[in-house]
Amino acid sequence: MDDLDRNILNILRRDARTPYTEIAEEVGTSEGTVRNRVERMNDDDVIERFTVTTRTGNVKAMIEIGVAVDVDTASIAERMAEWAEVDFVWQVSGEQDIVLVVDAADTRGVNELITQAREQEEVVSTKTRLILDEKLG
Amino acid sequence: MDDLDRNILNILRRDARTPYTEIAEEVGTSEGTVRNRVERMNDDDVIERFTVTTRTGNVKAMIEIGVAVDVDTASIAERMAEWAEVDFVWQVSGEQDIVLVVDAADTRGVNELITQAREQEEVVSTKTRLILDEKLG
DNA sequence: TATGAAAGACTAACTAA
DNA sequence: TTAGTTAGTCTTTCATA
Numbered sequence: 417m418d419d420l421d422r423n424i425l426n427i428l429r430r431d432a433r434t435p436y437t438e439i440a441e442e443v444g445t446s447e448g449t450v451r452n453r454v455e456r457m458n459d460d461d462v463i464e465r466f467t468v469t470t471r472t473g474n475v476k477a478m479i480e481i482g483v484a485v486d487v488d489t490a491s492i493a494e495r496m497a498e499w500a501e502v503d504f505v506w507q508v509s510g511e512q513d514i515v516l517v518v519d520a521a522d523t524r525g526v527n528e529l530i531t532q533a534r535e536q537e538e539v540v541s542t543k544t545r546l547i548l549d550e551k552l553g
Numbered sequence: 554m555d556d557l558d559r560n561i562l563n564i565l566r567r568d569a570r571t572p573y574t575e576i577a578e579e580v581g582t583s584e585g586t587v588r589n590r591v592e593r594m595n596d597d598d599v600i601e602r603f604t605v606t607t608r609t610g611n612v613k614a615m616i617e618i619g620v621a622v623d624v625d626t627a628s629i630a631e632r633m634a635e636w637a638e639v640d641f642v643w644q645v646s647g648e649q650d651i652v653l654v655v656d657a658a659d660t661r662g663v664n665e666l667i668t669q670a671r672e673q674e675e676v677v678s679t680k681t682r683l684i685l686d687e688k689l690g
Numbered sequence: 691t692a693t694g695a696a697a698g699a700c701t702a703a704c705t706a707a
Numbered sequence: 708t709t710a711g712t713t714a715g716t717c718t719t720t721c722a723t724a
Contacts, residue, residue, distance in 0.1 A: 425605065428605045431602065432603040445711080446712055463606070466605055501690075547644070549643065553641060573719075584720080
């Protein structure tokens with residue numbers, strides 16, 4: 417990871433479809449180098465995946481979840497990552513243990529996810545915040 | 554937005570570099586149709602952007618920020634979105650007003666961001682949670 | 691929806707550090 | 708031995724009918 421890698425990543429974060437030739441010109445190197453660097457970062461999991469961000473549903477929310485002390489948080493997290501409309505599942509420090517970032521069609525969709533979370537035996541508390549606006553870094 | 558759009562999106566979410574020809578085969582239509590659909594979704598902002606998810610920094614965190622009542626939250630959010638290492642800025646409901654999702658090289662990097670946030674006049678409180686693990690939905 | 695043209699990405703051989 | 712470059716080839720996308 418050097419400055420060249422970081423420069424390439426910054427361009428890809430804004431638009432992952434920027435041609436290698438264009439990136440090369442911007443960062444001052446050859447197309448081949450950019451390609452090699454991207455491949456290497458992809459293999460090394462510096463780049464996790466190429467993806468699209470969507471604004472399909474119009475209601476995004478953070479659902480913060482507390483779980484019982486004696487359960488395996490990771491396996492619950494893994495299960496929740498499979499739920500439709502869930503974008504991220506984070507295990508976090510702080511009062512709650514898991515944060516779901518969800519993107520639902522409407523508030524009813526968010527509510528169904530909260531209900532679904534509460535129905536899990538391991539879940540002892542939930543706290544939801546609507547994401548009113550999002551800006552990308 | 555119909556089922557065809559949704560199918561295409563699901564493929565792009567997992568790998569945004571899947572060729573149109575391959576997507577077409579998988580969803581049972583032609584390359585041109587896929588291309589037109591993707592272009593349309595891109596124009597309509599159903600697709601926000603093509604991007605890469607990275608695991609560069611090893612410390613991710615949520616920095617929850619409370620701001621004074623009489624200030625323009627949106628403009629602060631916009632400013633913070635420009636900070637390096639910030640992935641998302643969300644305006645949220647709940648006790649705090651803004652959530653930064655950051656991806657820093659180490660805990661010092663996170664700490665610098667917290668400090669930077671506190672230095673803003675409008676900021677009255679911060680609360681940070683480390684993201685210990687992330688799973689993608 | 692097909693087809694040819696253009697753009698982009700990939701292969702592999704080569705060069706330099 | 709590793710990273711970078713380059714030319715030629717192949718794949719994907721794009722525009723046209």
